[in-house]
Amino acid sequence: MAVPDLTQQQLDDIYAFAVDLGRRAGQLLMESIEKRMDGEEQQTVEEKENAVDIVTQTDEDVEIFIKTAIQNKYPSHKFLGEESYAKGQSRDYLIDEHPTWCIDPLDGTVNFTHIFPMFCVSLGFIVNHRPLIGVIYAPFQDQLFSSCPNRGAWLNEKRRLPLLRNPVPPMPSNAPSKCIFSCEWGKDRRDIPDGNMQRKIESFVNMAADAGGRGGKGGMVHGMRSLGSATLDLAYTAMGSFDIWWEGGCWEWDVAAGIAILLEAGGLVTTANPPEDVDTAPIEDVRLGSRLYLAIRPAGPSATETGRESQERTVREVWRRVRHLEYTRPGA
C-alpha cells in the first residue's frame, strides 16, 4: 500500500499534538521524581540485558500513557515504544514506510534514577523511514526541543535552533580541533579484547589526544561530553552546543526525535562506522535502525566552503580517528 503524503496542515496538527503530549508525559516523569525527593515513594529498578540496562515503573507507566494518547488520536498510525519492544521477542528493525510513532518514555533512565537532570521524554514521528517530527522534553530543566518540517527546530518554541544563527558558524577549519565532541559509553560493557567497549575507548582517546599524538590520529577536541541520553545529545547538537556526536549501540527510539530536530535545524546524520575509503566514500543519510550514528551540527558557509562541505569534511576527519563498531541488526 502506497503511503499518502501528509499535507502541511496534517503535519502541523501532529506537531501540536506531539508538543502537548511531550509536555504532559514529562510532567509525569517530574511528579515521579518529586515523590522520591519528598520521600513519598521508593524507586524500583529492574535489569534488562545487564546491570546498566535498567527500567523503572515510571518508564512503563509513561509509555502506556503516551501509547494510549496516540492510539486514541491517531488509530491508523503505528506505534513503537522502547518498553513495548523490550517485551516482544523480535530484536529486528520493525519500522516500515507507514506513519509510525517511535518513542522513548524516558531516555536517560540511569540519569533519572540518580536524579541527574539529563532525562527526558522523546517522541519521534516517522514516515517512509524518515523522522519528520521530533519532540523532546526534559522536565527537570523545563527544556522542550521540537521540530516540524518547514517550520524549523526550536527550544521552548521561542528560540530557533541552532542558537547561533546570525550567521550560523561554519565548522572549524581544522575540525575536530576546536569542537565539542559528544559520545556515550553505552550499555555494552563486555571487556573483551577488541570488543565494542575497547574500540570506543580507543576512538575517544584518539579524538582527545593532542594533534601530533596517536600516529597522527590525535583530534585535540576542545572537550568531550556525555549527557547519558542519546536524544538529548542530538538536541544539543541541533543547538550547536555540541559540534559532533558519535555513538554506536543505541536504538531507534533513542534517536528518532533527536534526528528529526537536528535535520530540521540543518545538521547532518550519517553512519558512525568509517567506510573503507574515508576520503571519497559518499556521505549517506543514516539508516534509522542501524544503531550507528555520527551527527554534525548545523553549519553555515565560510569564504571557501558551503556549510555542507564543512560538515562533510568533519565527518571524514572523525571517520579517520574512530574504530569500526560491531552492531548487526536484521531488517535495518
Ligand code: IPD
Ligand atoms: C540509553 C541512553 C544512553 C545511550 C544508550 C541508550 P535509555 O537510553 O540514550 O545515552 O548510550 O545506548 O540505551 O535506556 O536511558 O532509554
Ligand code: CA
Ligand atoms: Ca528509555
